[in-house]
Amino acid sequence: xxxxxxxxxxxxxxxxxxxxxxxxxxxxxxxxxxxxxxxxxxxxxxxxxxxxxxxxxxxxxxxxxxxxxxxxxxxxxxxxxxxxxxxxxxxxxxxxxxxxxxxxxxxxxxxxxxx
Amino acid sequence: xxxxxxxxxxxxxxxxxxxxxxxxxxxxxxxxxxxxxxxxxxxxxxxxxxxxxxxxxxxxxxxxxxxxxxxxxxxxxxxxxxxxxxxxxxxxxxxxxxxxxxxxxxxxxxxxx
Numbered sequence: 001x002x003x004x005x006x007x008x009x010x011x012x013x014x015x016x017x018x019x020x021x022x023x024x025x026x027x028x029x030x031x032x033x034x035x036x037x038x039x040x041x042x043x044x045x046x047x048x049x050x051x052x053x054x055x056x057x058x059x060x061x062x063x064x065x066x067x068x069x070x071x072x073x074x075x076x077x078x079x080x081x082x083x084x085x086x087x088x089x090x091x092x093x094x095x096x097x098x099x100x101x102x103x104x105x106x107x108x109x110x111x112x113x114x115x
Numbered sequence: 116x117x118x119x120x121x122x123x124x125x126x127x128x129x130x131x132x133x134x135x136x137x138x139x140x141x142x143x144x145x146x147x148x149x150x151x152x153x154x155x156x157x158x159x160x161x162x163x164x165x166x167x168x169x170x171x172x173x174x175x176x177x178x179x180x181x182x183x184x185x186x187x188x189x190x191x192x193x194x195x196x197x198x199x200x201x202x203x204x205x206x207x208x209x210x211x212x213x214x215x216x217x218x219x220x221x222x223x224x225x226x227x228x
Contacts, residue, residue, distance in 0.1 A: 032214040043119075043205050043219035044158075051214055089158065095213040101148050101163035102171050103207075103217060108157065 002027040002099070004092050006106025013080050014114055021109045023090035024072040030092040033066060033073045034103070038087045047088075048075070080113045087111070117142065119208050119220035127226045133194040136223045140187050140208030146170075147189040148217060149181060152203040161204075164189055165211045193225075201227045 031052035036044035149161040160173040164183035207217035
């Protein structure tokens with residue numbers, strides 16, 4: 001099955017700095033890559049996603065890049081703010097009928113933004 | 116549009132008991148997936164239902180089961196609870212097609228004593 005690895009597991013940055021989280025995946029059939037933010041006591045919330053026919057996607061301070069050849073994708077957060085502090089998860093899924101509806105998650109990155 | 120709702124939010128059970136958790140998807144969504152989240156194992160896929168049929172299943176023992184109703188609401192059941200079943204149980208809903216966004220509920224926190 002798919003294996004998603006995520007680094008780093010913890011990340012501390014100063015307010016205003018950029019944060020980068022990287023993920024790799026193993027299954028070349030994976031073609032959808034969402035990123036979720038989970039705050040304490042809440043469920044994961046989608047913040048951005050990218051499909052395999054796109055190399056980069058941006059939404060205000062958040063961007064995601066995808067390198068299909070190398071099988072890795074990254075989340076970039078610019079001008080970080082204290083409210084960006086949370087656990088971030090990357091995930092991957094494919095079109096395969098046997099895994100439809102299934103997301104494979106990385107282990108998460110605890111991001112702390114210091115004021 | 117209302118989000119995914121899960122009930123109950125918190126639950127305390129003892130070993131050997133069984134538990135039923137409920138998930139109401141976003142209106143119009145036909146797929147409901149269930150995940151178990153623990154500090155040790157992270158987010159693990161339990162199963163996915165689409166139009167009342169289990170379409171996919173993760174690597175969990177048969178004590179974990181689920182179903183989906185005609186209104187797309189879903190329930191999962193865990194029988195003969197073990198201490199290791201203590202976790203946050205999350206459900207996610209989507210339209211059910213490939214590459215569709217999954218929206219998560221707040222989860223049910225289960226503690227097994």
